[in-house]
Amino acid sequence: MLTLRGLGKDYGERTAVKAVDLDVVRGEILGLLGPNGAGKTTTISMACGVVTPTRGSVAIGGVALASEPFAAKAKLGLVPQDLAVFEELSALQNLRYFGALYRTRDVEWALDVVGLRDRATEPVKNFSGGMKRRLNIAAGLVHRPELLVLDEPTVGVDPQSRNHIFETVKALHAQGMTVIYTSHYMEEVEALCDRVAIMDHGAIVALGTIGELIAKHAGQGVELELAGNAEAGAAAAVAHGATRDGALLRFPAGAPLGAALAAIEAAGATVARIESRQANLETAFLALTGRALRDTE
Amino acid sequence: MIGAAILKDVQLLLRDRGRLLSLFALPVVFMVVFGSMFKFGPDRGAPRPIPVWSGRPELHLDSLGEGFTVEPAPSADAVRHAVATGDRVAGLVIPPTGPVELVIDLAGPVQVRGPVQGALTAAVMRALAPPIPMPALIEAKSPPGIAKPLDSISAFQVTVPGNAVLFGFFLSMTVAMTFASERRSGTWRRLLAAPVPRWKALVGTLVPYFVIGCVQLAFLFGLGALGFGMQIAGSVVALVALSLAVVLCATCLGLLFASVGGTEKQIGSTAPVVLLVMGLLGGCMFPRIAMPDFMKSLGHVVPHSWALDGYYDVLVRQGTSLADLAPSIGALCGFAALFAALGLWRFRFE
Ligand SMILES: Nc1ncnc2c1ncn2[C@@H]1O[C@H](COP(=O)(O)OP(=O)(O)OP(=O)(O)O)[C@@H](O)[C@H]1O
Ligand SMILES: [Mg+2]
Numbered sequence: 001m002l003t004l005r006g007l008g009k010d011y012g013e014r015t016a017v018k019a020v021d022l023d024v025v026r027g028e029i030l031g032l033l034g035p036n037g038a039g040k041t042t043t044i045s046m047a048c049g050v051v052t053p054t055r056g057s058v059a060i061g062g063v064a065l066a067s068e069p070f071a072a073k074a075k076l077g078l079v080p081q082d083l084a085v086f087e088e089l090s091a092l093q094n095l096r097y098f099g100a101l102y103r104t105r106d107v108e109w110a111l112d113v114v115g116l117r118d119r120a121t122e123p124v125k126n127f128s129g130g131m132k133r134r135l136n137i138a139a140g141l142v143h144r145p146e147l148l149v150l151d152e153p154t155v156g157v158d159p160q161s162r163n164h165i166f167e168t169v170k171a172l173h174a175q176g177m178t179v180i181y182t183s184h185y186m187e188e189v190e191a192l193c194d195r196v197a198i199m200d201h202g203a204i205v206a207l208g209t210i211g212e213l214i215a216k217h218a219g220q221g222v223e224l225e226l227a228g229n230a231e232a233g234a235a236a237a238v239a240h241g242a243t244r245d246g247a248l249l250r251f252p253a254g255a256p257l258g259a260a261l262a263a264i265e266a267a268g269a270t271v272a273r274i275e276s277r278q279a280n281l282e283t284a285f286l287a288l289t290g291r292a293l294r295d296t297e
Numbered sequence: 298m299i300g301a302a303i304l305k306d307v308q309l310l311l312r313d314r315g316r317l318l319s320l321f322a323l324p325v326v327f328m329v330v331f332g333s334m335f336k337f338g339p340d341r342g343a344p345r346p347i348p349v350w351s352g353r354p355e356l357h358l359d360s361l362g363e364g365f366t367v368e369p370a371p372s373a374d375a376v377r378h379a380v381a382t383g384d385r386v387a388g389l390v391i392p393p394t395g396p397v398e399l400v401i402d403l404a405g406p407v408q409v410r411g412p413v414q415g416a417l418t419a420a421v422m423r424a425l426a427p428p429i430p431m432p433a434l435i436e437a438k439s440p441p442g443i444a445k446p447l448d449s450i451s452a453f454q455v456t457v458p459g460n461a462v463l464f465g466f467f468l469s470m471t472v473a474m475t476f477a478s479e480r481r482s483g484t485w486r487r488l489l490a491a492p493v494p495r496w497k498a499l500v501g502t503l504v505p506y507f508v509i510g511c512v513q514l515a516f517l518f519g520l521g522a523l524g525f526g527m528q529i530a531g532s533v534v535a536l537v538a539l540s541l542a543v544v545l546c547a548t549c550l551g552l553l554f555a556s557v558g559g560t561e562k563q564i565g566s567t568a569p570v571v572l573l574v575m576g577l578l579g580g581c582m583f584p585r586i587a588m589p590d591f592m593k594s595l596g597h598v599v600p601h602s603w604a605l606d607g608y609y610d611v612l613v614r615q616g617t618s619l620a621d622l623a624p625s626i627g628a629l630c631g632f633a634a635l636f637a638a639l640g641l642w643r644f645r646f647e
Contacts, residue, residue, distance in 0.1 A: 070493075071492070073491060078487065083482065083483070086305070089305070101298060101493055
């Protein structure tokens with residue numbers, strides 16, 4: 001449905017996106033995960049024809065964006081990261097305008113999809129944050145695109161509205177729409193996406209189903225916290241295959257835990273806490289990027 | 298798409314009370330205030346009473362000419378008092394012997410004092426000199442090639458176009474603000490993601506404001522003509538063509554502001570200054586006719602002056618045709634092309 005080949009963007013000296021290869025399969029929900037500044041928005045913008053790539057090519061539904069931009073763009077709906085609507089206008093007036101850009105007059109469908117029909121004639125500035133987000137999505141849907149690209153659609157949204165957006169995306173997916181979903185929220189991606197692409201420093205560092213990514217990059221293991229002579233204990237543990245993060249030690253699954261514990265005790269340290277580590281997307285992400293998903297929090 | 302863009306921008310404008318006020322109400326306020334402050338032509342309002350005390354009963358001062366009435370005063374000091382307190386602009390004291398005393402505040406602004414002093418001096422000279430029948434010595438006439446002006450020129454002939462041009466050009470700030478806010482909000486990204494050529498995205502943002510600018514000028518000149526008695530001495534077609542050129546120029550200037558102006562905040566702080574200086578140089582607030590030569594020619598670096606020269610001709614000189622306005626319209630289109638070229642050169646779509 002969407003094919004990116006060697007797609008990259010430089011802003012002067014800075015490379016925002018290196019050279020991304022990606023195939024989005026028709027009918028799937030692809031999650032795009034990455035820390036702040038990873039290049040997610042830039043990649044999406046190039047895929048939508050908003051930003052002109054420095055290198056590489058884009059094809060949407062088999063149509064090359066560079067040679068047939070209008071045919072390609074007509075297949076795609078973009079929901080920008082920012083609230084890209086006119087706050088002074090009503091939901092209906094907004095959708096009519098964005099519909100006109102795609103030569104669509106029928107905006108009722110999009111209103112229904114996001115559940116805003118009964119508030120359609122009110123000025124958007126009276127809406128709650130969640131309702132604005134829903135309208136933001138509707139504005140990308142008016143022309144019933146084959147491919148919907150959502151750039152962090154749930155930023156700053158209360159749990160109730162977030163669920164609503166979730167259900168909306170699932171419903172669209174069930175109707176056969178292909179979706180690219182960028183998020184900072186691991187749970188969202190885990191719950192929603194068939195496959196996940198993890199971006200870091202302008203490149204896709206891993207791509208696969210959630211199961212594949214966890215199996216490959218987030219082996220289960222054990223986490224230890226030391227007390228007593230923690231320094232010496234930690235040194236002993238590292239010698240037995242642990243990785244160290246301050247007073248926190250991590251052993252991969254299958255490490256010789258018995259011998260390690262004996263060595264720790266021999267070094268004069270005690271175990272203050274021991275926990276089995278859950279293998280999930282979060283740990284896979286951490287293993288791949290060395291960073292937590294969100295800068296803050 | 299352009300129709301939808303016009304509809305959208307008109308809807309946005311109708312919800313924006315501040316912008317509506319500055320486009321339509323503010324210029325009207327300026328027109329009225331300046332229109333009642335300045336007086337041009339023979340219409341100088343009600344005649345002004347001039348207190349007169351005469352110590353020479355044989356000398357009759359019945360009339361002081363157009364614009365003044367004689368107001369007999371009980372004493373010389375009463376005349377001086379009336380002027381000193383500011384009740385009267387000037388007075389005359391005719392002593393039994395010696396020169397007539399013109400009582401007037403010599404520190405008053407020369408624009409007020411000069412005409413009064415001149416008129417009263419002439420009136421006194423006429424009254425004192427024996428009446429000799431004389432043929433008319435002088436008659437004012439426009440040279441051939443310059444159309445005959447209207448018989449009476451009210452201040453609105455000048456303040457309506459002056460403020461229409463000043464505030465008409467403020468459209469460019471609105472245009473630039475629109476670009477900046479669409480970029481900030483992300484609606485510009487939506488426009489770029491839509492199957493719409495980029496030139497059309499640009500034109501679709503400019504055309505609505507061209508239309509709004511035309512409505513604004515139509516409103517201001519319409520109100521001037523119907524409400525304030527502004528006359529159109531020349532051809533209405535010429536007036537319309539000139540106004541279209543003004544709006545085109547303002548719209549293109551808006552594109553230039555959008556390209557170099559930065560964020561909404563930056564545009565909001567720089568554009569008004571630039572536009573006010575342009576308006577001042579161009580004679581929107583103070584007529585260029587009254588400016589020294591140097592300022593007059595300096596004014597030609599801004600489109601406002603060309604617009605106002607054109608408006609003055611078409612509103613005041615009878616028989617002014619479209620061809621007579623060719624220099625003004627041509628200059629405005631030239632400025633428009635320059636602004637558009639610079640704007641396009643610096644414009645960043647992404
Ligand atoms: N217009 C631009 N000019 C210069 N640099 C830019 C521009 N847009 C993006 N960048 C840079 O490119 C890099 C990638 O930015 P991008 O917005 O794609 O990241 P992101 O993954 O979407 O981040 P976030 O999660 O914060 O939205 C960043 O370092 C950013 O500073
Ligand atoms: Mg982003």
